[in-house]
Amino acid sequence: MSKYEEYDYVIIGAGIAGCSTAYFLSKYSKSILLIDKNEKVAFGASGAAGAFLSPLLGKTNNFKDLITKSLKFSTQFYKDINSKSLSNCGVCRIPKNDEDRKKFESYKDYMDFEYSVLDDGYFFEIGSQINPSEVCELLTKDIDKKLNYEIKEFDRNEDNSWIINKEIKAKNIILTTGANTKLIKEEYFDIRAVWGQKIDVLTSSCTDINYHKACSVSKAIKIDDNIYKVSIGATHHRFDCDKNICDYCVQVANLNKNCSNCYSKSIVNEDSLKLIDLANDIVKLEDIKVVDVKIGPRASSTDYFPMLGKLVDSKRSFEKFPHLINGTHIKDEMLEMIDNLYVINGVGGRGFVLSPYLANQLVENIINKSKIDETITTHRLFKRWAKKQKHKK
Template sequence: MNKTYEYIIIGAGIAGCSTAYFLSKYSKSILLIDRNCDLAQGASGAAGAFLSPLLGKPNKFKDLVTKALKFSTEFYKEITPKEITNCGVVRIPKNNEDEEKFQSYKPYMDFEFTQEEKGYFFEIGSQVNSYNICKILAKDVEKRFKYEVKSYKKEDRFWLINDEIKANNLIITTGADISLIDEKYFNIRAVWGQKIDIESTTCISKNYHKACSLSHSVKLEDKDTYLTSIGATHNRIDCDLRVCNCCLSKKELSDIEHDTYTKELVKNNTKELLEKANDIRLIHEPKVVDIKIGPRASSIDYFPMVGKLVDSNKTLDKFPHLKNGSHIKDEMLSTIDNLYVLNGVGGRGYVLSPYLAKVLVDEIQKNNFLNVEITTHRLFKRWVKKLF
């Protein structure tokens, strides 16, 4: 007979692994599921895993990123100092217009910086080892790989997955693939990301960001060459993800042999990344040694999606006047019991996920309130307005 778990987390990227870590402080009955063969095989594996400040004038999204960057940087240093390299980042404007923006942002910088190499050096800039971070975060929870979740339903007080595994609580952290979320207001924009690792004779001592991100170099053992990461591309996937789920449903997306279109896209993106990196620093004798690809998930307003899902059918049955544009308080919206999400972290997954996972677990365990900017309630209310 299959085991019943207190928590099941679907999706073993940085969001799922971060959630597993914080939940493990409260429960030993946790199962982390992924359809891939290992952790961090999708967008989390394709991420450059850079921790860098968001520049701009004050706004709520920038405040969120700044708070998360401070939290996550200290968090990684505390739990796994060997997997974070805090070498700083040089942010270089792409053109004159970008330089003008940088100048206008100066009074609003959240972190100390100095002018350096035609750009601005931020000491807080870091990079983490994406796979090792996920492995460390999830080390204390049970894991099941190569397991495809095809269905889940409420049976008594449990969630029943594929008619075989039970959980008291279900947490969905599947990124761009939202096929398991049957709510039309829950919309994702998938952005194709690619990262390449190159071996070259060029040694780079810090991270850079211009039109792409270029990492510090690591010397290869028994060689006079260095390993450097370049990432990431930002190609929008224009497919209707609820109709065509082809790329997102691939179990091993980084296996680029599955179709000609993907191979051509990867080839073009590799060329693009090398050109953009050379615009930052001239890289001698580059040799591509690894390629990672994956679709990153962003919401329509860039804010993440955290917490319980609003049950649109129950809410509209209970408050039919919402169809006429009426407003009600968030706490009056019907939500689905014991079902949570952490999604929409976009290209800042390694900055946002640990912070948001802590916030989500605090909501589950301590009934803490979530900021309205990150709940699913905002998406539901916008969806209702457009419907009628």
Template sequence: MLNYDYVIVGAGVVGCSVAYELSKYSHSILLIDKNSDVALAASGAAGAFLSPLLGKENLFKDLVTKSLIYSTKFYQTNFPQYFNPCGTTRIPKNKEDEEKFKSYIPYMDFEYEKDEQGYFFKIGSVIDSFNMCKAIIKSVSNHVSTKFNYEVSSIEYKDGKWFLNDTIGAQNIIFTTGSDVSLIDQFYLKIRSVWGRRIDISTSSTFKHNYHKECSISQSKSIDKINNFVSIGATHYRDKAGIDDIEANTDELIKKANDIKKLQDIKILNHYVGARACSIDYFPIVGDIIDEKKTLKEFPYLKNGTKVETKRFTRYKNAYILTGVGGRGFVFAPYLANLLVNHIVNSAQLDKNITIDRLFQREVKRIK
């Protein structure tokens, strides 16, 4: 039996970020994943483009802004070799979109300048998603153990400890499994999978920075005297059926990219597909997992809409979650991991807009 203070289930960018933050407080951490390495699902398929959320002031935009500031500094300070702060031009899709852009100008959180196609934001960047996750875990390898190709089939809490498959014991368990929340059997935990695609290409075209319109195009990197490496990414598909035709969807991405900048002498190098985990209200899901059965047994009138202080809800002992980061995984992950670990270790309070409590309160009213 292997025993740890913390076991993190899921080794995408969220799980790697949580492991990084926990390593500041513990040397007894295990990161596990059913795949053979980190970032082999949604995180590895991500285009990992970081740019501001445009719009008028609202709580979600505020969260994205805080996350972008924190995560940009995190990547640039600790892992600059996999972080490219080249800037991003955001291009309106049409005249109506252009008018929206103009109306957002008083609410811009970051410096920008008008360029030939849209609005250039210096803070925009792009990340080498797979190698970034590898680097994060390598940097804490003295404190964090890893176990890959490990499929969790059973989880049980007994005698003050969590047991996984009767082979691993943990004082604390943290679920960072993205869109797959099947290990957490709670009716209120509803996740929407929004499928995204990324293709890596070689092209003779060159781009001085990132561009975003209906898809994102990365700054070009030289391969040889003629060809350059470029990534193109988009997260648009509500179900997997929409991306099963690889050839058709590759053509669609190329078409959208050509609407931004003309691509010459294209050769497809790689294509990636991943399911982004989205909550119903788009906010991330962070915090202590609520035991729905025990909470409803104690407060059955919750079904009628009666309010109960969330601190009175029954929680699973030392069980936490961080998911629902959608298409902004690399923006949210470092910032939210810091908040969650600070909550776990130092009992810091989490913002009510990101806690799991809001989902429980919403869904419990729908019980007949």
């Protein structure tokens, strides 16, 4: 009898990316374990998300195409899983200033979704919002979980499987840990935390749709006579911490129960007041009372595109192709990869738009060997990093 708990797939990170991956994998396997350092699913950055689903405006490019495909996929996905919290009420996108309005006007020929002019902005019927906890719990209701579980050791076994904390054996590991990249030892895998905050307020004002300007404001939920709950969210801070010295804010568990050393209560309170001011610049909210505040580090890549698939093994790739350091072009499929280790990361502030689409893509790649678009694989980050190593030497 094995001394380990054994699984075919261990997913580390129970935000929307990890929960979506578990859901799609469960169509092919029953041997799945979902691990998270927090006490609940969607208790980190995903729980602090406004979870708004909104179009990206702009001229045609690869990133916008990715967001458009993801938005169509994810909106239908949340409907298909019968999410009780999905509110497909539409969103009014409002320009921040005259310069922003000119940009909006220039984007009209490139709109991917139907819209109409509404007051001072543009109304998109596809705009939606969901509740992070409800959706993540729904996706993982039949999945084995280890929550409040800290990973201290993470090593390759002689049979090419992975051993976690000398307790769990996994044939495959999928890392969906967001801004906390301590388990990824590759230097090229550069992720920055952009901190976001969401507040729920009670108000006597009733909003009928979602709004987005400098922050996002949700459709109101009626609580009692003349009392409504409204969510307000935005991305705020990049802290210039040296992750090699201190990465406490990103790594601490159950952050929303215990404010961290750096992201203090004073910052949280100050940002709540800013969010209320930004919301009132969109729609006037009367008799506001803040009833819930959540913060979280949203994982952003250097080029804003997400990362999907296996990790490039930089050491073995350099050994095989020493001239990579001179910028020599090597086909992606020729690079050495880390077997049985996959990632979804870098979804930024659009996690609930991107994650279901990316999770489905990854699972189809793992199970059915379908190709992942080169714009979202880890190869691009490795190649850019490799070219810089000659200068460093």
